[in-house]
Amino acid sequence: MTTASSHEARSKGPDDEAAPRDVVLPFVGSQATVRKTGMAFPADLSQRSWERIGTSLREFTNSSAWWLADWLLFGEATYGLRRYREAIDRTGLDYQTLRNYAWVARRFEQHRRRAGLSFAHHAEVTSLSAPEQDYWLRNAEQRKWSRNELRRAVRAGLAEQRETPRPAEAAGVDKGRGRATTLTIELSAGQLEHYSQVAAAHGLPVDKWVTQVLDAADRRIA
Template identity: 70%
Template sequence: MRTASGYQAGPVDTGGELAQGDVVLSFLGEQAQVHKTGMTFPQNLSERSWERIGASLRELTNSSVWWLADWLTFGETTYGLRRYREAIERTGLDYQTLRNYAWVARRFEHHRRRDSLSFAHHAEVTRLSPPEQDYWLGKAEQQKWSRNELRRMVRASLAEQSDKTRIPPSSGDEKQEVPRPAESAGADKHRRKVTTLTIELSASQLDTYSKVAAAHGLPVDKWVAQVLDAADRRTA
């Protein structure tokens, strides 16, 4: 199997030099031999070559998860593998693992997947909106964050936003009831009336606002509502 990364994997016939089931990875050349149960190296392998092999193996491992996820979603769509039975038998992986792979693959079209980030990076932001996903993956790419660093940053942003919207507790030890002025039924009904506001934005404006909203851990519509509320309080 040949890929865009330039490596090839598959059974080979080497005239008996390799055991049945051994594979060749073309990026290894003569530097190492791969077997189903491990890899062997020559004693004179340079450190630089060893580093290159590690980087290539990392890419191969990350890509293989995407390949498996796409293989699974294709099977679901084309052959109706609703219960993953065939996929479980073919891969030996459990249902939950396969389901998680497919979930991430469906949330990211091929053109939105980032080569420099792992499958696990993408999995960390699957529950966010697409603009938020793109924002955080872009930050992770620029800052060279690990998966765990990305997770911490996203969670910190969401926690900060949650703290901003939380009502501060009373300074006293006992609960104090805040007096409310009497309101007529008509006034109460008017107070609860909701108005829908439509705002026309260009594509570039929407993209910019979505990224700003994502930085605050919010969908763009909720972020706009907060900005308008803040402006209203300043002019009151």
């Protein structure tokens, strides 16, 4: 004789295991039903609640890139993860994606990451020096630039830097007449930060900016 309970136990198959399961997202609460395969909203959901959910989803998506990157770097430092095989198995992401995440995270310590900007904003300036990164990201945050707007501004700044002649060249100085040497300047941490920001505003690393300032002063004296 087959009981109801034993029949139910036998009838449970793979399809039951694959049935959608609810996902807990605190910022959604009871305003919607969240599953791995989608999100269902009640008909009476207010527009304000809908907007808040969208904003939170944007922040969640942006943060997840940082979380994955930091998770990966922790695995490298703690468990000797080197070839990303374990990370690929765990996340389902390809090698290049994980490598890009880790590269951006290494270039930005957590205290330098701007919550008002996306992970993609930070990725746009990874090849620049730290002061230049801070300068462009600060502008992007203040001016509410999209990732593409930031990209265009950085490219324009770099192009202008390449087209601007160096002071020595503009003055017709023969570089062959002198030898390169090293000048040591002692600065406080605050001064270095200030001058680095000024240099970044001109699209230059601080050492090249200092050289331009000195050359310009020399021409004025002459």
